[in-house]
Amino acid sequence: MRIVYIINSLNGGGAERPLPDIVAQMRRRGHDVRVLALARKAGNAVAWLKDAGIAHEILSPHPDKFASFRTTLAAVRRHAPDLIWTSLTRATLYGQMAGVMLRRPVISWQHNAYLRPWNRRILHATHRLTDLWVADSRFVAKCTAQQLNVPERDVITWPLFTAQAHMPQVTPWTGPDGGAVFRLGTLGRLEHQKNYGLLVQAMAYLRDHAPQCRIHLDIGGEGSLAPQLQARITALGLDNVTLSGFQADPFTYCAGLHGYVQPSLFEGLCIALHEAMQAGVPSIVTPVGAMADVIKDGETGLFLSPPTPERLASLLLRLYNNPSLCARMGAAARGQVLSAYDLNAITAQADVVLGRAEQLVAARVGAMRTSARHPTPIR
Incomplete structure (x- = not known):
């Protein structure tokens, strides 16, 4: 037909x-x-x-x-x-x-x-x-x-x-020794739904309350809120946040991360989260939409609840200071996605x-x- x-x-x-x-x-x-x-x-x-x-x-x-x-x-x-x-x-x-x-x-x-x-x-x-x-x-x-x-x-x-086992996989986080930087990322439209302002606030909180940690956030995507987010990043003087624009190859992008974060106010399936899980990246997400069903809190990722800058900062430090947890959750996430999809x-x-x-x-x-x-x- x-x-x-x-x-x-x-x-x-x-x-x-x-x-x-x-x-x-x-x-x-x-x-x-x-x-x-x-x-x-x-x-x-x-x-x-x-x-x-x-x-x-x-x-x-x-x-x-x-x-x-x-x-x-x-x-x-x-x-x-x-x-x-x-x-x-x-x-x-x-x-x-x-x-x-x-x-x-x-x-x-x-x-x-x-x-x-x-x-x-x-x-x-x-x-x-x-x-x-x-x-x-x-x-x-x-x-x-x-x-x-x-x-x-x-x-x-x-x-x-649709899961694809041959897609790139993450190089696991080995810890902050030697000045290594924990690469945190997210993918999505820069719109109200994605709640990316919360990420910027959390990174400012980390700079002020945990200056010894080396976590860099990359926000991949385009949208109407890009100027507003950039202005906020500049006003706060943050050098630990980058707006990198649209990512044509999300699989390679996700494989270059140590952690993925999705603080959305609402979601459907959230394909970007699945791409991160497929790459073996541990995730921090708000338990909304299908993400609440996909992520098993403490096993394949962590729930951001309540969705506050302070709570997100604490979860990020938990991953940053615990490479074995990152590896275990990332492997479990990948196995779950490859099996279910x-x-x-x-x-x-x-x-x-x-x-x-x-x-x-x-x-x-x-x-x-x-x-x-x-x-x-x-x-």
């Missing part, structure tokens, strides 16, 4: 990073896929699509402006899909309307446990226009059913991370979702044939 995959943008965040793997699973079952992006934004995902040979189209001539529904509908018509697949709220609303007008089934992703109030109200009102909702984790599936009032039978899970397990779940998609298309074709054989009489 022909699938048109509508997404908000090709920014390069958690919704775009799994696209090559998602499309690969669709192609494996013989389906033709074209990605339609409503805007380019930073365009970091463009290279991923090109490398994977994925046909894609950016519908807006302005990088930061979304295409109109009219433009999107025309593109969907032009590609004559059997199925419309959507990702993120604006793309989902456009896809739902196109589905009604073109009489095509619609499948929609949910990537996050939190929806902005206005988005939640809109999707709650339109949720029946999506035939099947796909969540990136069991936690997000529960949230989707509750927040949007979607029947549980219409929400299915497809984890958007191996290719066979993810393929099996993808097959369940794609099987449902194929049933939707078959049902539509059957209904059209029945209608053609038995037209409604004119009265």
Whole structure:
């Protein structure tokens, strides 16, 4: 079948990073896929699509402006899909309307446990226009059913991370002897959700209360809060924090760390955390979203609770002063990810979702044939 995959943008965040793997699973079952992006934004995902040979189209001539529904509908018509697949709220609303007008089934992703109030109200009102909702984790599936009032039978899970054992692994932390620097990192959009201001505060606290420790924080990502974060780092005079921008190769980035931190206010699956765990990096995370299910506190990582600068500083010092703990948690994290997200397990779940998609298309074709054989009489 022909699938048109509508997404908000090709920014390069958690919704775009799994696209090559998602499309690969669709192609494996013989389906033709074209990605339609409503805007380019930073365009970091463009290279991923090109490398994977994925046909894609950016519908807006302005990088930061979304295409109109009219433009999107025309593109969907032009590609004559059997199925419309959507990702993120604006793309989902456009896809739902196109589905009604073109009489095509619609499948929609949910990537996050939190929806902005206005988005939640809109999707709650339109949720029946999506035939099947796909969540990136069991936690997000529960949230989707509750927040949007979607029947549980219409929400299915497809984890958007596939473990790859051959990816680079961390060189374990051996301790501060000899002036070694503990490399701490995080990956994500520089937006309110990620709570990166807390990291800057924690690094200032460490400088003032534990000046003997040598911990350097690197924040990898782009976003609207970059100027604000940099201004705060400069104002505090911190030389132990770097904003390194978008990381095109997250696997190599994670393998260069000794510790990973994710202080998010809310999350879905959090692909970046899984990438760090796969590399064998011990993590410190807020127990929110699927991260609360993925991390086993004290075994594969540490929970940042309460999420305060002082608590984070104490957890960082715990890792800094305990190389054996870092090695043990990192190894356990890697083993957990390789077991839970191996290719066979993810393929099996993808097959369940794609099987449902194929049933939707078959049902539509059957209904059209029945209608053609038995037209409604004119009265």
